Amino acid sequence: MTGSCDPDRHDAISYTPYPQNIPVARRRVAQLAVDWGQSGVAADAALLTSELCINALLYGCLHDRLFRVETSLTAKAFRIAVTDPKGERLPEPRTADDGDQFGRGLLIVRTLSSRWAVEKLTVGKTVWAELDIPGAPNA
Template identity: 35%
Template sequence: MVEPALERTLAPDDPRSPVILDLVGNPALKEVQLSSRPEQAGTARKLTVAVLRQWNVGSLAEVGELLVSELVGNAVRHTGARTFGLRMGRRRGWVRVEVRDPSRALPCLVPIVRDLDESGRGLFLVDRLSDRWGVDLLPRGKTTWFELRAPQ
């Protein structure tokens, strides 16, 4: 698990941010387990940005950072889990980011989000900004994922 002090030390635009992959783990190589605390969304963002830069698709960093934050926020707020997993994959023309949690409750996309609504924007943003997204039910839990088209 990532300590809060580390959370504050590495900004996503810091050229040393790949160091976080060594300290926490590389979600492109193996699922990284993070504790279900709101501040861990920052760690997930940093990991996502570091991997995207490592893959030379830094142009996806801003949207990837936002969308992973939304998926982590849902996992932390709505599942009651102690931990969640972050994993990333790449295939020709696509980048995939996955957040796994032990709850089998499906996330709900709110079709219309109004200005004064206090919740419901997370999956709305994922739906609007990703090229594809979905949920895979597992024997114990689920994986919520999004995909972005990657420049060749």
């Protein structure tokens, strides 16, 4: 974890690359935030999860290859990381025109998160976003 200690809490689950799994992942991450005592970040964590999962499905998934959502909590940050199998296509924020249906996801991620980045893997990539924990020292 960039700039964070070892996670106090961690959860990981893999999903089949189907759109119906996006709300499943979103609800799970929001519930984890609540269960881990961080209800103040649950709504933003849910939205970040949706955006990261949508990007994985649209640009990073291959037929019959799973994508993975990892959630972790340290004293300073709540982190959502989505890993997909397609590492040659890295996400880049772009400007969407008013009539465009797509193109705003990473702008939302950049706006809501305290930090975000892309990590290239041997196979695939991980896109992660962190939310600072309100009241945490040096968050």
